[in-house]
Amino acid sequence: MKSMTLYQKLAWSLVLIFSLLCALVLNWSKQLEQSSVHHAQQNLHLQLAEHLVHDNPLIQQGVYDYKALENLFHTLMILGPAFEFYFVDPEGHLLTYSAKPGQVVRQQINLSPIQQLLDNPTATPIYGDDPRSNDGVKIFSTAPVYNQQQLQGYLYVIIGGQAYDTTLKNIKANDNLWLAAMWFVAALVALFIAMLLLFRFFTLPLKKLNKELNKIEAANYSLTKMSLDSSYTADDEIGNLSKGVNAMLARIDEQFQSLQQADKQRRELLTHLSHDLRTPLSSLHGFLEVINKPDSHLNVPEQRHYLNLAMDNCQQLKHLIEQIFELANLECGQVKIQSETFNLGELIYDCVAKLALTAQSAGISLRVIPEICDFTVTADIAKLERVLTNLIENAIRHTPSGGEIAVKVSQQSDQLYVAVSDTGVGIHEDELNAIFEPHYQARNSIKRGSTGLGLAICKQLLTLMDSEINVSSTLGKGSEFRFNLAMQAPA
Template identity: 35%
Template sequence: MLKTLYTRLSLGLFVLLLAIGLLYTVISLYTLREYSASVNQALHRDLAKNLVNDQHLVRDGQLDRSALEALFALYMTINPSLEIYLLDLEGTIRSYSADPAQINRERVSLAPIHRLLEDPSHYPVLGDDPRSQERQKVFSVTPVPSADAPEGYLYVVLRGEEYDAADQVARSAQRLTMGMWALLVSLAVAMIAGLTLFRLLTRRLRALTRLVADFESSGMRQTPTATWRDKRPVVRDEIDYLGVAFDDMATRIASQIEQLTEKDAQRRQLVAQVSHDLRTPLASMQGYIESLKLRRDRLSPDEQDRFLDIALKEGRRLSRLVDELFELAALEAREKQPMPEPFPLAELVNDVVQKHSQAAQERALTLTLSGDPALPTTYADLAMTERVLDNLISNAIAYSPAGGNIKVIVGHTDGQPEVHVQDNGPGIAPKDLPHIFEPFYRGDVSGSTRHAGLGLAIARRIMTLQGGDIQVTNLAAGGASFCLRLPAHSPRKA
């Protein structure tokens, strides 16, 4: 239960409100006590002076002791909360109205008395309580005159023992009950308001939590249907930002998992294809060598040479396939990085065409080079670019029928150098065009299933690493056209 944010916020609010309520109660009680003392002292400011004058405590310049005794007895009966003391000029208690057994002081401090006499409007001023060594209370005081000089002070404690006892009873009963009810009602109202506010504030968090849970239960493969961005196109606070960030993260994770699943399927398929393609020349080579070993005495020299030639051809095919596998793996792992440099693309294309001219003539093919030789300077890896051109022209020679034409055209589009390699062979089936650059993709060529090998996959990877591009289309007149685009050289790349 305590694991939810709403519950923790509610518990925190309750503890906070309880602490505030207790602090408010303490402050209120202290303030009320100070206020009550100030009011009491203000109302009875001249009480001591009036007692001296009204009760005729001073007669013929002398303190009338009998009148003082009568005053003590009178006020103990009329107002038991008042305690009257007669002090000398040193603050020593000379007479009093209280029970002698309850007097715990012999003298009181004169500093509060002087302060109140100097500024009667300053409230509250607390003086010593003769009944306690620690307690202080509000009082009223006046000098008691005599013939020559003041004889002392009439010191009246306004909130004596009787008052404290009555106040304690009232405080422990009605006042305490009312205070507790006021505190409980205030806490309840504040708690309900706070819980309602927290529920409104955490509503979006709960919705986002449900989206996260749904995304997790789907194996992180399904992007949340109700995206935060659709509901709140503007990021207004941290919760909106968290929702938008989760949407982006969930989309990327789902896409990456889908890509990983697809890559894993491609890896399994690639392993199966590699195993088959390695097994085929290996089995052929092994078969011819075993036949040569078992039937050597029955084979003519020409047949033995033919068997050896076939085995050697299959061995070279196997070696070439292994080399291509290592090359593609190095390119995929970025272990083999291009080293770009500026060079004239037309000259490189011309050299590659001349290199393949003999192979084209042997198959009765016409290999021509045309286009604009004044191309922008190319900025790429010379050896890698030659590797791609070799592959494209070799494929064109391999798949073109005898007597066909292979055109190599150089040019540029928007200042970007490009090379087109076109043949008039069978072309590529439309369903195979999107997959032609995938490793070991098998497509239909002239009605038979042929092997595409790794050459085109290597060419695509090389062009990607160099910042270029390679594309393929079918010509309307028949045949395929491969377009090779390379980045142009600029002074900033020098």
Template identity: 35%
Template sequence: MTRLFGTLPRRLAALFLLLLVSGGALLAGIQVSLTRNYGNAVVQQLSAGLAQHLVRQYPRLADEGMAGEQTRALFNNLMAVNPNVELYLIDPQGMIINDAAPPGHLKRQKVSVEPVTAFLHGDPFPVYGDDPRQLHGQKVFSAAPFISQGKVRGYVYVILQGEHYSALHAMAWQHNIGVMVAASLVLLLIMLLILGGATFHWVARPVRALERRVRQISLGQPRVTVEAVPDTRSMTQELVSLSQGVTLMEAKIASQWAELAQETQERRAFLATVSHDLRTPLTAIHGYIESILLLSDNLSDEEKRQYLEIALSESRKVSQMAQSLFELARLEYGVITPDKTLFSLEDLVQDVMQKMTLAAQTRNQRLQVEPLAGLPVVSADMGMIERVLTNLLDNAIRHTPEGSTIAVRAWPASDNMILEVADNGPGIPPEKRSQLFTRPALLKGESLSRGGLGLMVVHQILQLHGSRIELISCPGACFRFTLPLATQSQSAG
């Protein structure tokens, strides 16, 4: 059963068929009832005066009715002329006084006089009275009182559609019922085909189109083009809303799919670049150590020491790169969050500058700190901001020529503290500035040169603080970022 009505068109067709059959049966019943009442009303209207005519034609009908035989003979003659009618004499209480029914055909000896009274009072036709030849049946009739000595002694009661009429009517109905059923089935089939076609056009076809689109989305194949937008002119308002919702969902999924594909491509290229930059120092380490082992007898102590120093220097590069990768991964995936505290920027800058002094002196560079005394405290994660300053200074030391000057500046502005790390080196090429702090800067087969992992870590840390790193125009390279100042309530606390 589930498989038979598993699709929407089949269920709609079954529903329409059920509605048509039930509605057709109901309408047929109403039509038959109305037709029967109308026909009976017409028959009763045409023959309403029949009983009164008999009373006028046979004024001694009551007296003769008491005797019975003459009245019965009269009834038989009248019924022979008009076989459709059946005549009875009843008393004022409805008891049957005389009749011409064949033996065994009379099923009850008394009929209700209420319909007779209603008929004589002129109630609207049809008025149904008890049929003496049926235990529970009612038929249209004609009735008239017969009066003797100013007193109603009974009624002439004429059933207008007797047994003979009922038999002929049943035969005609049985003959025509097959034709009526066949005609009804043909009409029902035509209506079903029309409704089915309309349903398929207005409902099933658009729903199937939406189903195909949703199936494509579930298979990871969203397609949003001008040609893919469905024609909504033949849809109902509900289907239009549903189609628009599917289109928006499809567009969003397609956009996310493209972003995911782009991100996947970037990650693969990034890993390839990182692998290349890791392989270079590892190859150098491996080469120098292998040389010491293989050529130990031919190398002087000074050469051995030189080789070991080079290997140690390269191992520091690998260690620094691995640390930066680990830190970048934790920042990108939200493993760590800022633990904001209030601290003095002056003390932090002095500590970082002291830590980087030796590296700068090695390259004959000068670190310069503009006066920071009297600056207000800031609200940030001190460890993360220390990492930001360290990465920026390390980046400047490594990529600025010997003899250059590297300066750190800070000043308050509104509710923020502005910090700059600047050098007077050659600066950064314009083509690399737009993507200096993001992974796409590493996707063209270049090594992790100026920018690289250190600036990506800086970018992620400042994003977590609601800030961002900028490269501004100045001689050399100048990096600027902001930190929020401590509020009065925070300072008081």
């Protein structure tokens, strides 16, 4: 079964509450009206019974002839059909009355209301037993009847008797009263319709928002296919809800796009890894297979040559795996910085000395500018050495024989700028931002054992040290990689 909408729930709730309130108001107004009428009538006829007792000799001298008294009551009812007359003894038993035979169903009444009205006439309305009903009550007028100062009973006059009720009921059925009731009902219906329209107006933004969310859900929460309508921008609860849903969906879409990009990068990384690992493994397998052939008839120098090639491929494979793990740790945030204060010039000369033989064998000269490089910095010395080594090795790989590599240090305010420049092949302008991506290699790069991970590792390490690396290059003339370090203030 389909569940009700918010508007339907509010509408039905309004119907139930409205109906209950109408019933309560009508019942309360009816009771209030009846109480007011009874109060007025009882006050108006409060001394009726007393006047009848004092003005009628038959009652004033004591009642002995109940038949004559019955005829008197009958005569009085003809003159006042809205009244019913009863004479009761001091115990509440009905002695005589004005009703026809069979109309009186109660032969004794409770005297407590009579005594209450006699003691406190201002406490109206006070209701006494209706002899014509087993459980009904009516307003009344009463007076005690004495004979030689001895209580004979009470004259008990019902105000608004059965004849009165019948006549009043017929009057209420009059067309004018029905017309008034119809106008009252029409006013209530108009109010009800107005309330429904107000509920409709208040819940319409929620309905629109729900409709838009259903469309987003149908589009698999992709904002590229469907965008949320943010036309409702009122500064209220629904407006804030709409803005919050917009922000939440934008954030979900951003994370979804990020996950898609991460998945794409993961697939590309696996592709690059399989390719990078396959090359040295295939070479290593080939050289070992040549050496292991029983009919190869290789002499000792040839065997040593193939073993050296196999060792080179093992070393390249080891280096590649180490870089892969290093980059993975950096991207996962598992690498911590351990800062210390040291001399930057000494570190640069150590890195240059470590790679001097490699540069010399490639016909490339290495130098430090300025030669006296005496600067003190606070950083992670091991990671900074890794950055300088990667940048110098990268420059050696992309610089042809006869070229030059320079490590330059300059000071600007409280910052030191370290630059590694070369006179190599340079980088295309459209590739300057892409070279820091893992496994990316420029189109014109000279591959000398490159894995394509060195620059990516450099960028991650410098980011951890709150530094930024930039590159400038001229195609065919060389490149320069530059990063900043905070200079240690002199003691």
